[in-house]
Amino acid sequence: MSDFDAIDSLLDAVGPQAELPPCHVRRGLRERARLSRAQVARALGVSPSTLSGWENGREPAGEIRTRYAYLLDGLNAKLAATATETTVAPVTEQPLASGTAVTATPSPVSSPSPAQAPSLGPVPGQHEHGDGEGDDVELLSVPEPCVLCGCPAGQRVAGFAQHLTPADCQPTTAEASAAAPAPPAGQPTAPTPKAPLRTARATGRSKGPARHTFQEPSGPAGLIHEAVHNTLAEHQGDADAATAALVKRAIPDAMRLLDETRKGARYDVIAHPWIPDILKKQTARGADQIWEARPKWTRHNLPPGHHQVTALDINGAYLSALKTHLPLGRLEHSTSPTHDRRRSGVHLITPPEWEHEAVLPNPLGQRDEPGPLWVTEPTLRLLLRLSGPNHQLCAPPQIHESYTSGATENLLEKFRIALKDARDTAIEQSDTVTLEYVKAMYSKFVSTMGESHYNRELYRPDWMHLIRSQAFANLWLKALKAHDEGLTVVKAMGTDELHVIGDWRRVFAEGRAVTEVKVKDTYTAGTDTGTHTGEEE
Structure with a gap:
C-alpha cells in the first residue's frame, strides 16, 4: 500500500491549492492573536525567517500551504468569536464575602509602569505592538513568582515569569475579598480591583519540560550552550555520541541561530528571492x-x-x-x-x-x-x-x-560573532564537543x-x-x-x-x-x- 500512498500524495499535490489571505492579513491575524513568529513557525515546522517571507510576499506550496491556511482560518474564526463575546456579553456582578456587591466593568489588565519593569514582555490581555518576535513562551520545570501577581507561574514570557491568562494571574474577586482583613470602623472601604477581561486560553500546551533545546529568551550565546548541554545530558555524557548528534542537526540549528541574531535588525532576510x-x-x-x-x-x-x-x-x-x-x-x-x-x-x-x-x-x-x-x-x-x-x-x-x-557588510555580523565567541570559549575550555558543533554550523550553513x-x-x-x-x-x-x-x-x-x-x-x-x-x-x-x-x- 505504500506505493499507492505515494501516488495518492502526488495526486493530492496536483489538485487546487488552499487559498491564503493577502500577506498583510496573514501577519495581522498572527499579531492580533499575540503569537510570535517563532511560535507559529515551530507549529508549522519551518523557521521564523520562512514565515517572515510568507508575510512579505512569498507563497508556500504543497502540504505546508494547506497547514498554513488551516492555521489562518482557525485564527480568523477564534478572533471573530472572541471579538463578538467581548462586545456582546455583559459583565455580571460578583458577590462579595461581606454580602455586598460591586459591578466589574470591562477593563484591560493594567501593566507595570516602565519604571517598574522596563523590559517586561507582553502581558496577557494586552495587544502587542511590534512584530511579535520576543514573546515566545518557555515552560519552566520549577515555578517562579509571576511578575504581575507574585504567585508561582509555570511559564516565562520574554524572559519574565508570567501567567498566560488573567484567570490564573490573580485570585478571583470573591477570594481576594474573603482573604483580606476587614478595615477598622470609620475608614472607607478600599476599592475592589476590577476583574480583567478573560482572554482565550491556549489549548494543548504541554506542562512538562520544554522539548526544544533552543530557548529564545536566552539569546544567541545561550542557544549554543543549551544545545550542547542538553544533548550531552541526553547521551549520558558520551562526548562522541553528543558530537555526532549535534553535527547532524547543525543546519537547522544554524538557521535558528540566524533567526535569533536577526531580531531587531534593520533589514529582513529574503530567504527565497528571484535568481537570474x-x-x-x-x-x-x-x-x-x-x-x-x-x-x-x-x-x-x-x-x-x-x-x-x-x-x-x-x-x-x-x-x-x-x-x-x-x-x-x-x-x-x-x-x-x-x-x-x-x-x-x-x-x-x-x-x-x-x-x-x-x-x-x-x-x-x-x-x-x-x-x-x-x-x-x-x-x-x-x-x-x-x-x-x-x-x-x-x-x-x-x-x-x-x-x-x-x-551591507554587516548582514551576518551578529551571527558570525555568536559563532566566533562560542568557538573561542570552547577552545579556552578544551570543549571539543562545542568546537565541532560550531564548526559544523558555519561550514554547513555556507555549503547548503x-x-x-x-x-x-x-x-x-x-x-x-x-x-x-x-x-x-x-x-x-x-x-x-x-x-x-x-x-x-x-x-x-x-x-x-x-x-x-x-x-x-x-x-x-x-x-x-x-x-x-x-x-x-x-x-x-x-x-x-x-x-x-x-x-x-
Whole structure:
C-alpha cells in the first residue's frame, strides 16, 4: 500500500491549492492573536525567517500551504468569536464575602509602569505592538513568582515569569475579598480591583519540560550552550555520541541561530528571492556560471638550496568570510561599466593579465579558459584593489554587465560573532564537543544555502558564492602580506592552506583564534630534494 500512498500524495499535490489571505492579513491575524513568529513557525515546522517571507510576499506550496491556511482560518474564526463575546456579553456582578456587591466593568489588565519593569514582555490581555518576535513562551520545570501577581507561574514570557491568562494571574474577586482583613470602623472601604477581561486560553500546551533545546529568551550565546548541554545530558555524557548528534542537526540549528541574531535588525532576510539564470545549475549535477576564484597554486621555481617550508593553517576561514558585502534585495541587471561600492552581486568581467605568476598566485585562481567570466563581488573588489595606486599589480578589470542589489557588510555580523565567541570559549575550555558543533554550523550553513536538499529554509546561491569567494580572497591577501614582508610563498590552496619559507612568526600571530594561524606541517624543499610530495621529512 505504500506505493499507492505515494501516488495518492502526488495526486493530492496536483489538485487546487488552499487559498491564503493577502500577506498583510496573514501577519495581522498572527499579531492580533499575540503569537510570535517563532511560535507559529515551530507549529508549522519551518523557521521564523520562512514565515517572515510568507508575510512579505512569498507563497508556500504543497502540504505546508494547506497547514498554513488551516492555521489562518482557525485564527480568523477564534478572533471573530472572541471579538463578538467581548462586545456582546455583559459583565455580571460578583458577590462579595461581606454580602455586598460591586459591578466589574470591562477593563484591560493594567501593566507595570516602565519604571517598574522596563523590559517586561507582553502581558496577557494586552495587544502587542511590534512584530511579535520576543514573546515566545518557555515552560519552566520549577515555578517562579509571576511578575504581575507574585504567585508561582509555570511559564516565562520574554524572559519574565508570567501567567498566560488573567484567570490564573490573580485570585478571583470573591477570594481576594474573603482573604483580606476587614478595615477598622470609620475608614472607607478600599476599592475592589476590577476583574480583567478573560482572554482565550491556549489549548494543548504541554506542562512538562520544554522539548526544544533552543530557548529564545536566552539569546544567541545561550542557544549554543543549551544545545550542547542538553544533548550531552541526553547521551549520558558520551562526548562522541553528543558530537555526532549535534553535527547532524547543525543546519537547522544554524538557521535558528540566524533567526535569533536577526531580531531587531534593520533589514529582513529574503530567504527565497528571484535568481537570474546564471546562478542556476545548468544540469542536475552540474554547476552554475559563477567563478569563485578558488586558489590552487604552487610555485614552480624555488631559490637555490634547501629550504624549510612551513604549511600554515588559516583558522576559521569560512567563519571570517561571513563578513562580506551581501546583497539585500532582488538582484537587478545593469550594463554599466563602473562599479558601485554601495551594491553587491555578480559581475561579467574581462579580467586583467597577471604577470606575477612566478611569485604570487593569480587572484582569479586556476583558470585555463581566456575571455570574460562571471565573478563575485569579493573577486571584483580584490582585482580593483590590486589595480589601484597602493599596489599597481595589474590593470583594472573591464565590467560588461552585473546583477546587483543594495548591500551591507554587516548582514551576518551578529551571527558570525555568536559563532566566533562560542568557538573561542570552547577552545579556552578544551570543549571539543562545542568546537565541532560550531564548526559544523558555519561550514554547513555556507555549503547548503544554494540548491541543497538539506536546507530548504534559505535559498541564496548568490550569498554562497560570495562567502566562498571572500574566503578565497582572504587567503590570497595573506599570501600578498607574506610576500610583501619578505617571505617566499610556496603554495596557496583553497581557503586555509598557505606554505611559506622564512620567519613567518614575525608576520602572522600563532594560535587558534580566527585572527591567528597554526602550523599544519613542516618539510624541506629545494633544488637538491626533488619534487615535494607534501610529506613531512
